[in-house]
Amino acid sequence: MPVIAPIQVWFVNHYALAPDQAGGTRHHTLARLMQDQEVEVTLIASSLDHASRQDTRLAAGEIIKVNMEEGVRFVWLKTPAYTGNNLGRGRNMLEFARAVLALKPSHDLPRPDVVVGSSPHLFAGFAALLLARRFQVPFVLEIRDIWPKTLVDLGGMSERHPLVMVFGRLEKLLYRQARVVISLLPGARSHMEQVAGQSVPFVWLPNGVNAQPGPIVPMTDSSPTFDVIYAGAHGAANNLDTVLDAAALLQRCGETGGRPVRFVLVGDGPEKVRLQDAAKQRGLSNIVFRDPVPKREIPATLAAAAACLMPLKDSPVFAHGVSPNKLFDYFAAARPVIFAINTPFSAVDQAGAGLSIPPEDPQALADAVLHLAALPLAERQAMGERGRAYVAENHDMRGLARKLANVLRVVAGQKV
Incomplete structure (x- = not known):
């Protein structure tokens, strides 16, 4: 069998996380698994955690650190702290791009054969x-x-906002200059080609999970409450106000027999404090807020769920698809999912793994929860099992890592 020379990839992702942090660890997992394909990835990220706004990687006075995080090389770059989506965050983005541009190969940082830039913000891609x-x-x-x-x-920003216009120019440039554009969104290519004004080499690479996790915790009806768990960011796009409104409807009507329903919101983000205050002011005893947990603890957290929740705001941007990490974690936990996103690309519908409802509709959410709570346990178990089978077939991280490794090797000029 011919020996395949390893390639070095610098992966610039402002918000990349290590496994001990709370949030998506897509790039760490892909990087670790691609080592089997002779692709060595260095993840270049900000040391400031976007969700917690805490710097847990650099000591006082440090501006850069290169270290291994569970087998994957990280370059942690110092960026200024910020709160909310304001000028401070813009400065944070620009400082990250500046720090990226200052990087040089060294004994600890091998010279790249390919450089990958990851959104959301396009200063990282431009760097x-x-x-x-x-x-x-x-x-x-x-x-x-x-x-x-x-x-x-x-x-809600204007199309004529200066930052939007700058990002618009960068978007067009990056689509045109990229050897390949990888996206988590299955329907994004048409948008990209419209912006670029030309054909764009496109590869769909969704999020995924370990398709061979340990044994799941069986779903039972022994818990005193029917817990609907949301595990993810608490931001404006996540539409958690609708969850509070649905909780108020259920509390006001006294539900309709059976176990009491609770919404359990696990995670952190810029909206969390406001949501907690609103729930307290409204006297919502059926809402529970919990701290974020590292990715490795998500299966144990979801084991307590009777159902899981996947909401987003109603927005035309989701016409291109969605690929949220939390959805595939829900599937892997074998729990039925309430999917409240306006998109033609619904993995829940494709898998038969739960219920799809309109976004931003508290009554529809309350009705969906009551519908699931009234179903026999065997039907809810069957939904969960279909989701688990779907994610194993379509979103196995080992398969996704092989696909990405092949793309990067071809781009680097190697045969696969």
């Missing part, structure tokens, strides 16, 4: 493009959220 030009290696773009479209459709 990755400039690095690729400096080293005269191919540039690959990964789009996880479509900016600036998301800023307009979800964030």
